[in-house]
Amino acid sequence: MSKFRKKSGGELPPISTASLPDIVFMLLFFFMVATVMRQNTLKIQNNLPMADQVEKLDKKDLIMYIYAGKPSQRYQKTFGQEARIQLGDKFADVKDIKAFIEGERASKREELVPFLTTALKVDGETKMGLISDIKQELREVNALKINYTTKKGDVFKNMN
Numbered sequence: 001m002s003k004f005r006k007k008s009g010g011e012l013p014p015i016s017t018a019s020l021p022d023i024v025f026m027l028l029f030f031f032m033v034a035t036v037m038r039q040n041t042l043k044i045q046n047n048l049p050m051a052d053q054v055e056k057l058d059k060k061d062l063i064m065y066i067y068a069g070k071p072s073q074r075y076q077k078t079f080g081q082e083a084r085i086q087l088g089d090k091f092a093d094v095k096d097i098k099a100f101i102e103g104e105r106a107s108k109r110e111e112l113v114p115f116l117t118t119a120l121k122v123d124g125e126t127k128m129g130l131i132s133d134i135k136q137e138l139r140e141v142n143a144l145k146i147n148y149t150t151k152k153g154d155v156f157k158n159m160n
Contacts, residue, residue, distance in 0.1 A: 044069040044086050049124040050153035057147060062115050064104045064143075066097065068130055069123030083126045085134065094130075097137040119147040 046069050057063060067086040071079045075091075085092050087100040105113050118138055122131060138146065 040065065040067075040086075041089055042067065042086070043072060043075050043089075043091060044084060045072055045123050045125075046121055047124050048121065048149060048151045051148075051150035052152070052154055054150060054152045057117065057119070059115075062108075062112060063117050063119045063147070064101065065119050065121055066100075066134060067121045068126050068134065070125065083123070083130050085130070094133045094137055097134060098141050101138070101141045101143050116143070117145045117147050118143050119149050121149045 044067055046067060068083060070081055070083055079091060085094065087096060105116065
């Protein structure tokens with residue numbers, strides 16, 4: 001019969017790092033694909049009003065956002081404290097809404113244009129006159145699907 005002997009001074013073999021670059025690139029690729037970049041930088045105060053009957057919109061890529069409210073603190077010296085409209089990343093006037101809607105429609109495929117929705121993200125302190133002007137411009141461009149973005153909550157609880 002043969003004898004088995006243990007090796008004397010048996011050290012552990014070094015850990016192979018050959019697959020480490022593959023793992024690093026796989027993680028990098030995953031985070032590049034899964035990360036969503038912010039679309040717009042808000043330049044206005046946007047404290048949304050409360051609503052108790054809220055529905056969530058399904059397809060975010062078919063929504064055109066129009067923001068309205070007072071400029072945030074860092075823009076008040078330049079643009080004042082009166083409520084303003086923000087289209088994309090820029091302050092705009094009511095007359096600029098037509099060009100904004102037409103540009104958004106042009107950037108989408110033709111079969112998706114009838115499904116585009118205009119979402120109004122309006123600060124709770126904004127006067128209704130500005131909102132009426134926005135809606136009038138949307139009517140002239142035939143953008144009749146309008147969504148008012150709100151926070152979910154009890155409306156009557158916050159009125160006190």
